[in-house]
Amino acid sequence: MAAVFFVIGLGLLIGIVLRWGFRTLPKEKWQMVAAFPLEKMDQGQWRGLNLTWYGLLSANAYTFGVIMVVILAASAGMPISVLVLLTTLLLAVTIPASKIVARIVEKKKSTLTIGGAVFAGVVTAPWIIMMVNATLGATFKFHVPVAVMMACLSIGYTFGESLGRLACLSFGCCYGKPLSQCTGQTRKLFDSFNVVFTGETKKVAYASGMAGEKMIPIQIITAVIYAISGLAGTLLFLQGFAGLALVETLVVTQVWRVVSEFFRADFRGQRKFSMYQIMALAAIAYTIALLAFLPDPEVVVSLDQGFKALWHPGMVLFFQGVWIVSFLHSGRSTVTASKISFHVVKDNL
Numbered sequence: 328m329a330a331v332f333f334v335i336g337l338g339l340l341i342g343i344v345l346r347w348g349f350r351t352l353p354k355e356k357w358q359m360v361a362a363f364p365l366e367k368m369d370q371g372q373w374r375g376l377n378l379t380w381y382g383l384l385s386a387n388a389y390t391f392g393v394i395m396v397v398i399l400a401a402s403a404g405m406p407i408s409v410l411v412l413l414t415t416l417l418l419a420v421t422i423p424a425s426k427i428v429a430r431i432v433e434k435k436k437s438t439l440t441i442g443g444a445v446f447a448g449v450v451t452a453p454w455i456i457m458m459v460n461a462t463l464g465a466t467f468k469f470h471v472p473v474a475v476m477m478a479c480l481s482i483g484y485t486f487g488e489s490l491g492r493l494a495c496l497s498f499g500c501c502y503g504k505p506l507s508q509c510t511g512q513t514r515k516l517f518d519s520f521n522v523v524f525t526g527e528t529k530k531v532a533y534a535s536g537m538a539g540e541k542m543i544p545i546q547i548i549t550a551v552i553y554a555i556s557g558l559a560g561t562l563l564f565l566q567g568f569a570g571l572a573l574v575e576t577l578v579v580t581q582v583w584r585v586v587s588e589f590f591r592a593d594f595r596g597q598r599k600f601s602m603y604q605i606m607a608l609a610a611i612a613y614t615i616a617l618l619a620f621l622p623d624p625e626v627v628v629s630l631d632q633g634f635k636a637l638w639h640p641g642m643v644l645f646f647q648g649v650w651i652v653s654f655l656h657s658g659r660s661t662v663t664a665s666k667i668s669f670h671v672v673k674d675n676l
Contacts, residue, residue, distance in 0.1 A: 329630050330565035334558050341489065341554050348493035349547050352380070355526030357497050360658075362665045375665035382658015384494035389653040390646055392487025393418075394637065395557075399479040399564055401636030402628045405471055409459065410636070411645055413476065416455050418649065421448045422656055432602045441488055442584060446606035449577075452480055453617055474621045477614070478573035482560040485576045489553035492546040494657075496522070499529025503543030504592045517543050528663045535592060543590050552583050565628050570618060577614055581607035 351357060360380050364373035393414055400410050421444040428443025429435065456473045464470050495501040506514045506521060522544040524531045532538035556579040563572035584607040636642060 330562060330628075333565070333630060334562045337561065338554070338558050341486070341558075344490065345493070345547075345550050345554065348384075348496055348550075349522075349544075352384075352493055352496035353499070353522050353524045355529070358499070358526055358529060359660075359663075359665075362667055364667050368666070371668060373667040373669075375667040377660040377663050377665050378658050379498060379660050381494040381498035381500075382654050382656075382660075384497055385491055385657045386650045386653035388487045388490035388494065389418075390650045391490055392483040393649050394483075394646060395486050395561070396479045396483035397642060398630075398633035398637055399482060399561070399628075400476060400633075402565070402630050402633035403472075403475055403479070403569070403626045404629075404632065405476070406469055407636050407639055407642060409463075409469060409471060411642070412463075413456060413459060413471070414645075414649075416459075417448055417452055417480065418652075420451050420455075421445070422653070424448075425657075440603065441491060442603035442606060445484060445488075445581075446610055448480070448484070449610040449614060452477060472569075472622075472626065474573060474618060475569045475626050478560070478564055478569040478576075481573050481576040481580075482557055482564060485553050485557035485560060485580055488580065489550045489557060492550035492553075495546045499524045499526070499531035499538075500593060501546055501591065502531045502535075502537070502593050503545035503590050505537050505540040505542050507540065508592070509543070513543075517541070520544060522547065530593070530662075533662075537592070542592070545587055545590055549583065549587055553580055556580060565630065567626055567628060569626050573618070574615065578611055581611050 357380050359377050360383050361378040362375040363378070365376050366374050368374055396414060397407075397410055401407065424447035425440055425444035426438075428447065429438040429440040432440070432443065453473050456471050456476050460470055460473075492501070502524070503522075506517055509517070518541075521541040523541055524538050526532060526538060529538060531542070556576050560572040560576040563569075563575060585604045588601055588604055
C-alpha cells in the first residue's frame with residue numbers, strides 16, 4: 328500500500344503544479360525572472376542579461392527527474408555513489424546534446440531540444456552503465472542491472488519532461504497550431520480548451536507572429552499525458568516490474584512525441600516527418616531490441632531505502648548542483664536583451 332499512497336501523493340503534487348502553470352505561465356510577465364546589468368551604455372543605461380522562467384522551470388524539471396531516479400534506483404538497492412556517478416555521466420551527455428542536436432536539425436545556434444537530448448540519452452545510457460559495471464563495478468564488487476537502471480532513468484525523464492512543458496509555456500515555444508488554421512472538428516474540439524500567449528518576446532510571437540491567438544494547447548496535453556505515464560511507470564516499478572515500467576514510459580512518451588508534432592506549428596526542421604519523430608521511433612526500437620538481450624529485470628523494491636538516500640547530505644548537495652548547472656545552461660537568454668536604468672527615489676531619502 329505504501330507504493331500506492333506514494334504514487335497518489337506524487338500525482339496530487341504534480342497536478343497542483345501543472346494546474347498553476349497552465350493558468351499562469353502563458354502571460355507576458357512570466358517570461359523573464361530577472362535581469363543583470365553587464366556593461367554601461369549611453370544615457371546612463373546598462374545592457375542587461377535576461378534570466379528566464381524557462382531556465383528556472385527547466386532546472387526544476389531536471390532536478391525533480393533526477394530526484395525520482397535516485398528514489399527509485401536506491402529503492403532497488405543501488406549504491407548512492409554509483410547513482411551520482413551514472414547520473415552525472417548521463418547529464419554530461421544529454422545537456423550538451425539538447426543544443427547540439429537542435430543546431431544540426433534546425434540550423435539554429437540558440438535553440439534547445441529535449442527530443443534530441445532524450446535520443447542521445449537512450450542510445451548512450453546502456454553503454455555508460457555497462458562501462459561502469461566493467462570498470463568500477465569489477466573493482467569495488469557491485470553490479471548495476473542495466474534494465475532496472477534504464478527503467479529508473481525513463482521514469483525520471485518522463486516526469487522531468489512533463490514538468491518541463493511548463494518552461495515551454497513560459498517561453499512560448501513548442502507551440503501548437505492556431506485554431507484559425509485547423510479544420511472544423513479540431514477547431515470545435517479546442518475552442519474552449521486552448522492556450523493564448525501574450526508578449527512580443529515570446530518565441531510564438533517573434534518566430535511565427537501568433538501572440539494573442541487561440542492555439543492548440545499541445546504543451547498542456549503533453550504535460551498531462553507524461554505525468555500519467557510517469558505515475559503508472561512508478562507504480563509498476565515499485566511493484567517489481569522494472570522492464571514493463573521502462574517499456575510503458577518509453578513507448579507512451581515517444582509515440583506521443585511522434586503524434587504531437589503533427590499538431591505543432593513551431594519549426595521542427597525541413598522534413599514533413601521530422602528528425603525528432605524519427606529519433607523517437609528509433610529510441611523505442613533500440614530499447615526493445617536491447618531488452619531482448621538483457622536478463623529478466625524484475626527487482627525487489629523498498630521505498631524506505633529510497634527515501635533514506637534522498638536525505639543523504641551528499642545527495643542534497645548533488646541535487647543543488649544539478650539545479651545550478653541546469654539553470655546556467657538554459658536560463659541565460661541569448662535571443663532577448665534588456666536595457667536597465669537606475670535612479671534614486673528622492674521621497675525615500
